[in-house]
Amino acid sequence: MITIRELTTMEELEEMMDVEEAVWQMEPLQVHQTFTVLKNGGIILGAYDDEKMIGFLYSFPGFVEGDVYLCSHMLGFLPDYRKRGIGVLMKQRQAELAKDRGYQKLRGTFDPLETPNAYLNIQKLRAIGAYYKVNHYGEMADEFNTGLPTDRMIIEWDLTKSTAVEEVVINDTHLLLRNNNGHPKKSTTLLTESRMNRTTSAVPSNFQQIKEENFELAKAWRFETQQRFVELFQAGYVATGVKNDLNNETTYYKLTK
Numbered sequence: 001m002i003t004i005r006e007l008t009t010m011e012e013l014e015e016m017m018d019v020e021e022a023v024w025q026m027e028p029l030q031v032h033q034t035f036t037v038l039k040n041g042g043i044i045l046g047a048y049d050d051e052k053m054i055g056f057l058y059s060f061p062g063f064v065e066g067d068v069y070l071c072s073h074m075l076g077f078l079p080d081y082r083k084r085g086i087g088v089l090m091k092q093r094q095a096e097l098a099k100d101r102g103y104q105k106l107r108g109t110f111d112p113l114e115t116p117n118a119y120l121n122i123q124k125l126r127a128i129g130a131y132y133k134v135n136h137y138g139e140m141a142d143e144f145n146t147g148l149p150t151d152r153m154i155i156e157w158d159l160t161k162s163t164a165v166e167e168v169v170i171n172d173t174h175l176l177l178r179n180n181n182g183h184p185k186k187s188t189t190l191l192t193e194s195r196m197n198r199t200t201s202a203v204p205s206n207f208q209q210i211k212e213e214n215f216e217l218a219k220a221w222r223f224e225t226q227q228r229f230v231e232l233f234q235a236g237y238v239a240t241g242v243k244n245d246l247n248n249e250t251t252y253y254k255l256t257k
Helices: 010-024 031-038 086-100 115-124 207-213 215-234
Strands: 003-008 043-049 051-062 067-077 105-110 128-133 153-160 177-180 183-186 198-204 238-244 250-256
Touching: 003 086, 010 031, 010 043, 010 051, 010 067, 031 043, 043 250, 067 086, 067 153, 086 105, 086 183, 105 115, 105 198, 115 128, 115 238, 115 250, 128 207, 128 215, 128 250, 177 215, 183 207, 198 207, 207 215, 215 250
Parallel strands: 067 105, 177 198
Antiparallel strands: 003 043, 043 051, 051 067, 105 153, 128 153, 128 238, 177 183, 198 250, 238 250
8 A cells, every 4th residue: 555654754765765766776865964954944845665665756845036936856766666647646745734833835846748747747647847948957867867858847846826617628730740650740830920818739658668768869859849938038938838649659838828
């Protein structure tokens, strides 16, 4: 049985280091840092299968231009426990604890080509994809990021509101980037010539598989989506919905303004 617990001891944080190293195959956060976060407003959760930690969620206080929020920075699971809905449980528990401790907003980042994270944050939890950052972290050498710009979408989750889940409807006339048999294809519709208050853009649902099988194609997807998302966000759009197609080959972002 999977349980979610708040981590409070150095021993638990040391166990988290092992999970982090297994997930990203890079040097983990040191205990003196994570323990300090715990003592200064941070929230760190562990997911357990009986007494074995199989995942964790790491967050700390954030402050920008007078705006205080909880920054949700890392969420990871051992391979056998991914895509089982545990991330939703952890994020919901994180939100409950954050509200209890006075936070009104949660912020975080995810790779817009990692579609499970997009679906979790935007569609299930109803956060808003508020900003797009090109190569946000610079070059990284872990399993998920090696060789590609670390583009990130920054999400904002207003913990004071309850937003109903809305179905994402795909309209070809509003689709600005398509998945054409695995390859990115730009629409003939130009955003600058449009007065649309909503639009959609496609990304592949299996980006990590594409990276393994055809790295040049993965790079093409990164740069095509980068160009399109930068254009959209600069035009005032935000990401408000995510939909997977029935074949689980394409994921669609709904963007509105």
